[in-house]
Amino acid sequence: MNAGGDPAPDATYGDPVLDLDRPVTDRLLLRTVPGAVDYLAEELRELPTAGIVGRRHDGVVIEFAGPLRDLAANRYYTTLAVLTADDAGIARSRESGALAAVPEPPRFRVGRLGERRWPLRDRLTASGWRNAPGDWDVNFEPDPEGTAAELGGMYWTSRFGELVRAPASTTPVIATVMLRLAKVQEGQRVLDPFCGAGTLLVEAARGGAGRLLGADHDRRWVRSTRENLAGAHPPVTLWRGDARALPLPDDHVDRVVANLPFGKRVGSHRGNTTLYPAALAEIARVLTRTGRAVLLTEDKRLFTETVQRTRGVRIVKQITFTTGGAHPSAYVVTTRRGR
Template sequence: MVMPCITDHLVLRTIDGAADLLIEELRAMASIHSIRQASVDTVECAIAGSLDELAACALYSTVALRDPGKSLQFGVLGTLPEPVKFRVGVDDPERRREMINATEQRFGWVNRPGDWDVNLVPSADGWIAEFGPLSWTRRFGRSERLPWSTNFVVVEVLVRLAKIHPTHRVLDPFCGTGTILHAVRRQHPTTHLLGLDHNPTALTLATGNSLAAAHSLVTANPLVVGRSPSFVRGTAEVLPVASGCVDRVVANLPFGKQVGSHRANRTLYPAVLDEIHRILTGDGRAVLLTEDKRLLLEAVERRIGLKIVRQRLLRYKGATPTAYVLARTRLPGTARPR
């Protein structure tokens, strides 16, 4: 999207565990300054220029303005067509009605809960206005999901931890509806992508999401020729991949809350690690997300040839999974892969 130059103060919502990555990307943007972490899951900054760079960043879910009146004059809200459509994001009907009436009287906006440009939500410092065009799904499109599909911002963290290069071959052995592979594709359109899942419904949705993602990719940058992921039905315990040919494995492992069980993971996790060890290239790495943490740590300790080189705790909507980065261990006397 191409947006006009504006001046404003922004509040970006991310997840606990991703704020530092978001700040790192914001610092690289010419239009962003005065960056600070306001809480574990919010980052505040000022913008003076175009919103295009910010719109391309996938590490936040929403952008809000603390002063809607000022933003209407000089900032983000002034880019919206009139009359501005809004909703009030509170469950209490009396409180919601009071805010609707006050907003209509002060700004002349139109209450449209099903088709809004601004979502008014309460915060510790008063009401803030979330800017619809910069919400995650409006920037990157909606996709079909299952109840256990990975949170979009979590996926972006996993992809960054994987340190993927454009020529890499990337595998998700628990791909579900393809959320992780589509995130890889946005950042690295030329990577070779393979998704595996035992659920035929998930694979059907993943294929549909891939077509929608391809259209979005071409629309955003007609000069980029993206490589579509391949989706295959199968099990992660026996991957249909030759040994030593995968550069990166990125996956949200079953950990028993919405899919799988701790009992099943006792067998699954060691088998998956055996396959990861078999298929990874010499300098390959795997990024695995789970809340069944002790079980994974014990499985890695028993699996000669793999080690955990990094881990990151994430917190969102009551979930507290950890992302583990695994690499091959070096045998004594062997050179480090280049």
């Protein structure tokens, strides 16, 4: 993936190329992070080739008629699967649906289908599919509608590429939602004072930021951020530093986006009791009069109490996600000085 986040011309998984331009007609499930479903649905409603027929807590079901390229650039979902109830549905999709975009012979894996697993594997192999659990194009998983046939070439990482990851990195879909909430305008300065491996700054680069600023207390993650932002179009300034003492003048940045330490995998609640007030005070200081911050944390009570005690800022929106067994919230914080 380039630093701006643009998808490659063709989505790949392994060596073969998924045919994104072949017109297909199919019933598809786009899975996402719980909390991002509304944003995914909003994007899909803009597509004339997609009709929403159902919503789940972690995805959207659509009837789709068009090339998969129409869906490839959407950053609000992680996986795409064909929904089918039986072998006849798999055959139909292989003839005229999304499975027709998979190259011959299709490599497959059969996941947690219970007693259905081995018979399906044998039937697919007999019909010319190649069983390749470690290097598959299609992964069959259970679904309330029968079976979900996930397309490897439509995974988020297949469409946009791998990023270097820190242990508690923001997931790319959550980063996409956070930058949407930040409402970055072209040319604005965007700061992440807890940048980790830079996932949020990568998304900010794609969104038209004019300058990227990032800091982390760990030199390793500053290097990782630099790697993930290699070739970014906006100028990038990164440094090893403390979010409680930013080397920036007052009213200097337009947007702040950050994944704060939750106090679990990174840091501790006790540490956050001193970190959050100092970091929020610095964020309030460096934001412009019309500044906006989007901050992610699971230490929610402490965060909201800290904002209430921090002069010049207020919470205007909260979105809760479910990811990796955690339930963090993204808080949109604006400056009171802009009122």
